[in-house]
Amino acid sequence: MDLQPHRFPASATPVADLLDTIRRKRTKDIDWRRGRAFCLIYHPGDEREHAIKQVFDQYYADNALNPTATPSLAELESEAVSMCADLFHADADACGNITTGGTESILLAVKTARDWAGKNKPHIKRAHAVVPESVHPAFMKAFQIMEVDYTAVKVGGDYRADVAAMERAIRPETILLVGSAPSYPFGVIDPIADIAALAQQRGLLCHVDACIGGFMLPFLSDIGYDVPAFDFRVAGVTSLSADIHKYGYSPKGASVILYRSHDLRRHQFSLYTKWAGGIYASPTITGTRAGGNIAGAWAALRTIGREGYVEMAKATMAATEQLKQAAADIPELKLMGRPDMSIVTVQSDQIDVYMLADELNKKGWHFERQQLPPSLHFTVNYIHRDIMPEFIADLKSCIATVRDQRLAQLGNKLQTSVVKGLSKILPDGAIARLQKNSTPDINNENKAAMYGMMGALSGTDDLEQIVLDFLDTIYTAKPE
Ligand SMILES: Cc1ncc(COP(=O)(O)O)c(C=O)c1O
Structure with a gap:
């Protein structure tokens, strides 16, 4: 029997050694502290981070599951929820x-x-939801886990939800309509007022996914941007999600889910009253609830406050405008849609954007690669307030590099078309089996060919097998 590559620690390791190991491992990570990552991380500056951490640390080991054991955490949570309900213009019945x-x-x-x-x-045996196809895949995960059917409706030419198409997708079993404020891939706000009006007309619930925009859009209104109402001001909106760990700048592990009424929220709770271990009541999905995350969210809202969020939104938008201007000025790039806040997506019909991404990665920049169509996605936040000129200079020089790489591009195209051709003639799963020993390597600098190939396989069983292999490999320990 082969042994695990890492044995269970027989004795204590000094913390200095652990920190050494972490320092070594972290050299592989994205360098977000210097503003070189346009994804995953939102940072409010070192001073605010220090303040939030001090409160977080007070609850490092605490469990918010039992509110009678730590009533202070139940208070912090309810206060944070109430502050958010106020931000999103909900009345006193919201929770x-x-x-x-x-x-x-x-x-x-x-x-x-x-x-x-x-x-x-x-009378509805299996419920159904209608969503624009641009919604975050968290919905597809939720529909799968909760056994709810769904129809994902194509978005319009402006990448916003097509409400007429959503109406056509409503069935007798439909219970829920969804809109995003804004959507992740395109950064545009769906017509929430129209979606909510449709939901109200048909007696349906309407959820607004403001996970990424919830802690930017209200402050953009304050500094003069034209932001359509997307929250509880809109009659018909019944629930709203907003992530405090994104533009709310709290530690990771904090979002708020809000409902228009207490009656509605009762359906969120899970109870089991026949357990030998006692009456089990849990408000959310997880059992144990990390106290630090809740206290950290409360601390972020309190220590930053409206003034701080407005200041950060202003700086973020100044950086965003520079990026949008660069995308407009560089002939090879094209902005996708008209972003409503600080999420910018670019595509190109002149260069291979995945090759451009490889070149920018080599210079230490990180962001997301999107598909359908191939595009690059930049989430700009406060940490990027001073870095844009450096990024734009690198963007221009990398475009010059890929413009000259016709030969490599041809190789990539060739590989993509070979995969496309093969996938038509080989049985399902065959490409994945061919790929089995070459699972995509995220640390490989040249990912353009891999993304080109994945694009060619988009939506196929082969691509699913490749991605499953990838997950299986990345979450399996390797020897030091
Ligand atoms: C619009 C939107 N909804 C939902 C999510 C999922 O959030 P999380 O990754 O915190 O689970 C994201 C994440 O980027 C998002 O942008």
Whole structure:
């Protein structure tokens, strides 16, 4: 029998050694502290981070599951929820909870909708939701776990939800409509007022996913941007999710799920009253609830405050405008849609954007590569306030490099077309089996060919097998 590559520690390792190991390992990570990552991380500056951490540390070991054991955490959570309900213009009947992130908030919104329908529309055997295809995949995860059917409707030419198409997708079993403020891939706000009006007309629930925009859009209104109402001001909006760990700048592991009424939230809770271990009541998906995350979210809202968020939104938008201007000025790039806040996506019909991404990665910049169509996605936040001129200079020089790489591009195209051709003639799963020993390597600098190939396989069983292999490999320990 082969042994595990890492044996269970027989004795204590001094913390200095552990920190050494971490320092070594972290050299592989994205360098976000210097503003070189346009994804995953939101940073409010060192001073604010220090303040939030001090509060976080007070609850390092605490569990918010039992509110009678740590009533202080239940208070911090309810206060944070109330502050958010106020930000999103909800009245006194609104309520909600702090969750671990956007995905948990969305899982809960879908569970609530399903169980609300179970009580109020008992004739529906299996519930159905209508979403624009641009919604975050957290919804697809939620629909799968909660056993709710869904229809994902094509977005319009402006990448916003097509409400007429959503209306056509409504069935007798439909219980929920969803809109994003804004959507992750394109950074544009769906027509929330129209979606919510449609939901109200048809007696459906309407969830607004403001996970990424919730802590930017209100402050953009304050500094003169034209932001359409997307929150509880809109009659018909019944729930809303907003991530405090994104533009709320709290430590990771904090989002808020809000409902228009207490009646609706009752369907979110899970109870089991026949357990030998006692009456088990849990407000969210997880059992144990990390106290630090909740306290950290409360601390971020309190220590930053509206003035701080407005200041950060201003600096973020100044950096965003520089990036948008660069995308408009560089002939090879094209902005996708008209971003409503600080999420910018560019595509090109002249250069291979995945090759451009490889070149920028070599210079230490990180961001997301998107597909359908191939595009590059930049989430700009406060940490980028001074870095844009350096990034734009590198962007221009990398474009010059890939413009000259016709030969390599041809090689990449050739590989993509070979895969395309093969995938037509080989049986399902065959490409994945061919790929089995060459699972995509995230540390490989040249990912353009890999992304080109994945694009060619988009939506196929082969691509799913490749991605499953990838996950299986990356979450398996390797020897030091
Ligand atoms: C619009 C939107 N919804 C939901 C999520 C999921 O959030 P999380 O990754 O915190 O689970 C994201 C994440 O980027 C998002 O942008």
